[in-house]
Amino acid sequence: MRALFLVNFVLCILLPFSATAQTTKSHGIAIHGEPGYPADFTHFNYVNPDAPKGGEIRIASEGTFDSFNPYIIKGVPGPGFTPESLLVSSADEAASAYGLIAKSLEWPEDRSWVTFTLRPEARWHDGVPITVDDVIFSWETIRNDAGPYVKNYYAILKEVEKVGDNQVKFTSGEPGNREFPIRAGSLPIFAKHYWENKDFSKSTLEPPLGSGPYKVTDFEAGRYVVQERVKDYWGKDLPVNKGQDNFDKIKTTYYHDDDVIKLAIKSGEIDYRNERSSSAWAQDYDVPAINKGWLKKESIPHKRPQGIQGFFYNTRRDIFKDPKVRKAIGYVYDFEWSNKNLSFGLLTRTTNYFGNSELSSTGIPKGRELEILEKYRGKVPDSLFTETFHVPTSDGSGWPRHNYRKAFELLAEAGWVVKDLKLVNEKTGEQMSFEMLVSSKGMERTILPFVTSLSKLGIDARIRLVDRSQYINRIRDFDYDIVIIKLSASITPGTEQRGFWTSETADKKGSGNFAGIKDPVIDELVEAIANADDREELVATVRALDRVLLWGFYVIPQFHTEDDRVLYWDKFSRPNVTPWRGTSTSYWWFDSDKEAALMASMAKNELTQEAKTTDNDEKPVAESPATNEPFFDPLIVDTFLNNFEKLGLNPETIKDLFTFQIFADPNAFFKKDNWRPYALGISLLIIVRWFIRRRRRNRGQI
Template identity: 55%
Template sequence: MTAAVLLSPIFTAPKSLAEDTKPVHASAPMRMHAIAMHGAPKYGPDFTHFDYVNPNAPIGGTIRQGSQGSFDSFNGFISKGEVVDGIGNIYDSLLSPSADEAFTEYGLLAESLEVPEDRSWITFHLRPQAKWHDGQPITADDVKWTFETLIAKGAPSFRYYYADVDKVEALDPLSVKFTFKSNENRELPLILGQMAILPKHYWATRDFEKTTLEPPLGSGPYKVGTFETGRSITYDRVPDYWGRDLAVNVGQNNFAELRYEYFRDASILVEAFKGGAIDFRNENTSKIWATSYDMPEVKNGQLIKETVSHHRPQGMQGFVFNTRRDMFKDPRVRSALGYALDFEWSNKNLFYGQYTRTRSYFDNSELAATGLPGADELKILDPYRGSIPDEVFTKEYHPPTTNGDGRIRDNLRAADLLLKDAGWVIQDKRRVNEKTGEVFSFEIILIQPAFERIVLPFTKNLERLGIDARVRTIDTAQYIERIRSFDFDMMVSSWGQSMSPGNEQLGFWGSAAADTEGSSNYAGIKDPVVDDLVKKIIAAPDRESLVTRVHALDRVLQWGYYVIPHWHIPYDRLIYWNKFTRPETVPMKGTQIGTWWYDEAKAAKLNTSRGQ
């Protein structure tokens, strides 16, 4: 599962499924208020709000957040331009997820839904009071048009993501039915529920395939207010928002204004925050967290610095090999380069001991594969013997380790043996291909200058192996374009994961996505076994089988050496000016900034103490 475009990660791809599933004959489906991926929804049809919100939270105030880079478009549904942060706040989707369940969605635009036991189709019944910001009603025709437009004109990833939809029908003005090509993709009804719905009448006179800086028409809790292209944008809370009192919205969207200030450089952004130009940061740099906030304002309570634990899967961040490049096609080469990353030294000297080494594509969750495959996993993996590494069956994967003192001769010796075995030898102190004479040289592209201090020790170790690894930090627009077109040798990137993996996995690892510009298969993985395992995950009938199938995929990816794993932390690092209050309950998915509110008393006290 991955959230809809504009609301979080990039859209990715779907599937055609491998396992045979017998049709289920059942009585006609009843209308439901919610749908869970597995099991039953936590909240019943009469629930009034989620447990992790304050239903009496006051409304008002502004929260200012910082963004890095620039923006030149409000259209986040196409593969063009730099999309402005926060634009997802202007749209509503058919369903709304909860943050304290693995994957359950409740009615938002849809008042109710119908789905048969085999999940071969779904019908959404829209709320009659739902309307666009211009007052026009939201209809089934809008839903149908949105789906068809995203398939025909949207980013390529939509076509993969929704590939199993056979047809969409507007049954009446408020009912829309999606029929699927098979009944094997149990996640697809929920995936469609995440789709941001667009106004057909608005786009009738506009070119959907172009970038735009005209504020789009939406139906959500906010609309575009003032903005300065590439520098800042403010979203204004819609006072007569049609969905304000729905249970899924109670206690959320509490700020009168959401503001994003843009900065070209991360260091300038941090200084702007410390100066009071930004209100809130979810800090992702260990050095900044450890050294930049040693301020009187933290000690006297004007700034709140805290860690908030969560139970989100951490996904995988790492140095990503582009296996479309000849030099990275051999897994022995990819394995060898992993020995040049001295995480233990970096954690001690660069990260202030804050991180844990990532070893799984689903770390910090029950989805991470540990130990050796159990009986249930072996039933899945055994048919692939000979097509996947033997280590999948015999070893628990761990990245190479060191003692942290910077002396890694043993690791480099192991890397040298692997490289020689793969045909890369030393000549005149340079690593070359013994058959072609090609010099082992590649480029690592970055978007954040702050990451250079982390990459450079890695390239120094590669230099000791005779490998020329160059580091190049480029601007945001160029970086986005090069990633979209897979024009890189190695980059730093990550794949976020949810508690309920599904469709998006084919976009991450699927063979079809490897050849589709703009997909998230950055590594260029084209492996029929991986394709098959992802299809099994998508078709998992229950939670237990889902976990087992994810473990199997995790092992195959681990031993494929597609990335050199980085690190993670099982908590959010938050720092913010003391003018906000958040609910006491933190859901398993961690900090939900939409549930916070502006505290007038705290803000007044802060202003007084700062002489404002």
């Protein structure tokens, strides 16, 4: 009896300590291993903690916006909704996060739950404290009113409860999922007292109450948004924020056409641009401002995973259900010709879903990856085990005869034959026909050679150009045959992969499963990724998924770049260290000394030009003080072109009238062989102006 008492006594003492030993309390967390920054870190290594605050940066965005809520599927969101999260990740680690609204977090060994302790100093912009009630309200709002992709992303959060005045506990719907604490910590926190009497599911042009370093102070729907730094921002001195968010003002201007954005950066209308077009990078920026060093043009290397950009088949369409058809069409895409003739050889062909990282599959499967795939023999192509996957290549001549022959063979196996120079279904007699959905002229020009090549096979392929708003809505509704999508990749993939590839999301409008994939093998691999116990298991499983996706031919991979190509006016500075994820203006700052030098150089140049004009007794050419660009305001050009297009006319006929330096160098302009369309455009402008003035005169307005 006494011995039993002693045993119970010892157990009563040891069990609490055992339970305590099984939990971890920390300032941060990593999915695998330990976070790289210690509890007493003062700032991230890739920022300048002494960066000065001040100045303005003006950036551009293509398209329009009619909402400030990016978490729902209604409307086209613009910048301005600034909720923060409990944790924030670092840009130089694979998968670590540190406290932002949360001061600390605690979790058990199996990560079945996580408790966050909130910072008492955290405040909304109206001064009201951020509370546990806000966190619970945010979880309920996401669960009930957010769009499908956002809902799915946070579906792992099974329960949220208040366990103290400033403590909130999240319970996982998937015990053992190592990503769960970071996923819970990434939940955007909304102000309950602001939203509780509003309908979150509806789009809004009222900038919502936030808690971040910026808030909207001015905007015009579809045109621009001005955000100003919150001077008394509660989190400005936190280690995770030091050296970041340095501009006093950020202005985002919307343009309907990317060519006008190029004009805007060259004319000094905007300050910064990330150039995505290799052809534009190679030939559109030979301007005085760059030659004189006023406008900087730099390639900044990065090491982030590339993800995949490509032509996504909508396998919900009957025409694309057969993988042989999908594979055949891939043989027609001539990347080598397009890269050489349209992109000056500056692009790299994408060959994986997780390229530029250790996650991409190579060669034939082996080791742990092979072990994972073995149980799916008979459910995946046999060639997956014996052949290295290769995207079709050509000699760049523009006539890949071997590829066309291979495409015809595959199409014949799938039941398609050529009759009267048309590729038709041998059972129905209907011609193969589909559309490629795009939202910009630049994208249209890029894929036009592909469409031309498809026509050589008797395929009726067309390009459907729509405005940005319609484009977004059609993608949300899966209303397309083929669409170009760029999916970013994480260095540590997790449950977010469900939204891209699984059967569960294939028919959920607004999800990221653009190809409509429904494959039990892929479903299982995605779940295995989410539950990988260590980095080695994660890498092997992601490689297996990558390989199965490639052999499913759901996407025709396009290309990527291995650097960030940026243009910016020389009045900014940035840290010497670039994180592997790449540069970001969040770490840049306004440099008053550089701006003074820039203004002085421009003023000196203007005086020199005036002196030359006086000496030569010539009439000065029309130029802007900065770049010798046309004196048209890019906003006026953009508005004009947009209205011109609404009339059913082709704005390309006159666009170069504005973007070409006709006023800076008229002799060069009229040496162009295609000057006649410009003359037609000028004549049309004169006629329209005369017609408008006549109508006004008849109405007595002038």
